[in-house]
Amino acid sequence: MIWTVSTDVGRIVVREQLEPDDEPGILELFAACDDWFEAVNGTPSGPGDVQSLFYALPEGTSFDDKRLFTVRDGDKIVGLIDVVLGFPHRTAAAVGLFLVAPSHRGRGLGAAVANVLLAEAREGGIDTVTASAHDTWPQGQTFLRALGFTVGPPAEPSGNRVSGPGEAPVRRATLTLQP
Numbered sequence: 001m002i003w004t005v006s007t008d009v010g011r012i013v014v015r016e017q018l019e020p021d022d023e024p025g026i027l028e029l030f031a032a033c034d035d036w037f038e039a040v041n042g043t044p045s046g047p048g049d050v051q052s053l054f055y056a057l058p059e060g061t062s063f064d065d066k067r068l069f070t071v072r073d074g075d076k077i078v079g080l081i082d083v084v085l086g087f088p089h090r091t092a093a094a095v096g097l098f099l100v101a102p103s104h105r106g107r108g109l110g111a112a113v114a115n116v117l118l119a120e121a122r123e124g125g126i127d128t129v130t131a132s133a134h135d136t137w138p139q140g141q142t143f144l145r146a147l148g149f150t151v152g153p154p155a156e157p158s159g160n161r162v163s164g165p166g167e168a169p170v171r172r173a174t175l176t177l178q179p
Contacts, residue, residue, distance in 0.1 A: 035102065
């Protein structure tokens with residue numbers, strides 16, 4: 001699917017499903033977002049981070065449950081969203097990554113895109129959305145709260161992912177979608 005979103009930065013296109021030609025643009029986005037990677041993971045991004053987008057899944061989910069969305073300003077990828085449907089329960093969706101390029105932050109793009117995708121989730125029968133909120137990235141927690149998420153206490157590590165040496169504790173943020 002493709003959505004067009006009007007924002008302060010102009011018309012933005014959100015596209016579901018990555019294509020092989022997207023890899024250079026995603027690598028460029030990751031490099032531009034090293035501030036986020038260093039704050040959250042303790043290290044800059046690396047080429048393996050792109051590949052891990054495709055393979056990182058919570059236990060009990062399948063690749064059919066995975067959705068990857070690119071956010072584009074013209075031909076440039078300026079955002080990436082990673083979502084797993086049906087986790088942690090059948091009518092939930094878990095956001096693993098919601099990344100916006102520094103050039104497009106603080107201008108309403110993230111909220112506009114999130115609101116379009118949340119409306120789509122609600123229409124698709126999703127009643128709960130979860131996301132990760134890091135103390136080392138307070139602007140992410142502010143963003144989630146502005147969307148209506150409740151940010152909980154630090155959570156214990158779970159799933160099949162091993163935390164890196166510089167990673168800070170993660171908080172689970174939860175949003176209940178009203179029909």
